[in-house]
Amino acid sequence: MSRKLRMGMIGGGTGAFIGAIHRIAAIMDNQIELVCGCFSSSPENSLKSGKSYFLPENRIYSSYQQMLELEAQLPEDERMDLVVIVTPNHVHFDPAMLAMEHGFHVVMDKPITLSLDEALQLKKKQQETGLELALTHTYSGYPAVKEAKMRVARGDLGNIRRIYVEYPQGWLSAKEEDSNKQAEWRTDPKRSGRAGCIGDIGTHAHQVAEYISGLKTTEICAELNKFVPGRLLDDDGAALLRFNNGARGVLMASQIAAGEENNVKIRVYGEKGGLEWQQHEPNTLWVKWADRPTEMVRVGTGQMGEWAQHNTRTPGGHPEGYLEAFANIYRNFALTVQAKMNGEQPTSEMLDFPGVEDGIRGMQFIDTMVKAGYNDSVKWVKFGE
Structure with missing residues (x-):
């Protein structure tokens, strides 16, 4: 694979603590780039945040539903490959499910959902789609x-x-x-x-x-x-x-x-x-x-x-701290996705990241x-x- 993975983000607007952590961690190894996002439930805040991240206005969305639907319609060489969900717990399940329904890999904060039933539904959807899901259990x-x-x-x-x-x-x-x-x-x-x-x-x-x-x-x-x-x-x-x-x-x-x-x-x-x-x-x-x-x-x-x-x-x-630990999850996730895109079997080191089973x-x-x-x-x- 001769390009970076293209990442979209749900949540994580300007001033949000964990959104910045995810963005830093995702780009640390030059395997991923941010290309789009819906950064807030407020369309105005989402637009303001996206502009501050130097994204084009047509890739800054007013809702995560709009983002996932429109990104899925873009040509394969333009649309995002994965979506990162950095929202409060009650806005984990719906965007993760919708993302996999549209063919996107998922990275999300823990706990994975509001209920065990929702987590089991995500596992079933992941098994149906064959997509990757990473959960940021940082430690x-x-x-x-x-x-x-x-x-x-x-x-x-x-x-x-x-x-x-x-x-x-x-x-x-x-x-x-x-x-x-x-x-x-x-x-x-x-x-x-x-x-x-x-x-x-x-x-x-x-x-x-x-x-x-x-x-x-x-x-x-x-x-x-x-x-x-x-x-x-x-x-x-x-x-x-x-x-x-x-x-x-x-x-x-x-x-x-x-x-x-x-x-x-x-x-x-x-x-x-x-x-x-x-x-x-x-x-x-x-x-x-x-x-x-x-x-x-x-x-x-x-x-x-x-x-x-x-x-x-x-x-x-040279201490390796919180950001590097976060980045290790992203890198291993990215290497796994890239290997599968290339028709290769990921190594055990690549597959070493928390996923849906950890969420359950x-x-x-x-x-x-x-x-x-x-x-x-x-x-x-x-x-x-």
Whole structure:
């Protein structure tokens, strides 16, 4: 394939935090270019945003329905190849479904939809169309996290016994102001869905735990809390997890941990040793042993395997952070799409990005947490039921 993939965007207008992150990540490896978009539910704001991104006016649309229909009518050598959906949760399912119906690949934020039923419908549509769908579970994009996954998979730690994963934030410690759009929609059940904190960041913690360990959660015992008066959705939660190999886990997610930023941390322990990774020091993976000294494994120094090296851009000592992790999802997604367009089989490194199955697991996690988390008595709930 001798050209970049052409990308359209739904949402992500001027001033939107996550839209800018997606645009930076998508173009980082020169595999993708932005060619069109509907950047706001307001036609005026969409036009203003599109102009600021230097797009021609005829490729700036007033609604996502108009965008998908008109782009599909363009000649094959002009129309977009994929659409990126960076909207609040309640505007995930319809544009994703419509995009695949028109033949476009999809990249979208998590959680994948408002309900498990919608997620299952997207899976069915993806299977029918053969199109690719990527979900931006960012933390699985870090090179050190990928190295952790490979070390667990090859049996370095032995059978996994214990997993501790946490994601504390403090930005919702006080009642959200009306002017804070990020907080406003995240605490609104109509736009966010059944869960607040657990849907927003708890799904990240759960996904990275399953990603690194290669295990599947089977049962959850949980507590959800609404600490800020008047809040309609959870702003804090914790869970005990049971996994399919007999391992046990503890998960914590909170958006009222005053003073915390995005302090993602995971520890995994097996029969022979353990490992630890924290986003505040993203280039370091600690590997701990019962019978020898702890190892500090560093990104970019030749200490890591093929999957980590495939997702490493800079020499050692140059931190690979949030944007690069985001970009790894986009690059692997783009390489997979390009390979298929060329009639080639994508490599395992290319296929290493979160997709619809991660989205379904995320919705099952939310449903199970809500069912278990508001039960006053201690109760184990089977995952996904």
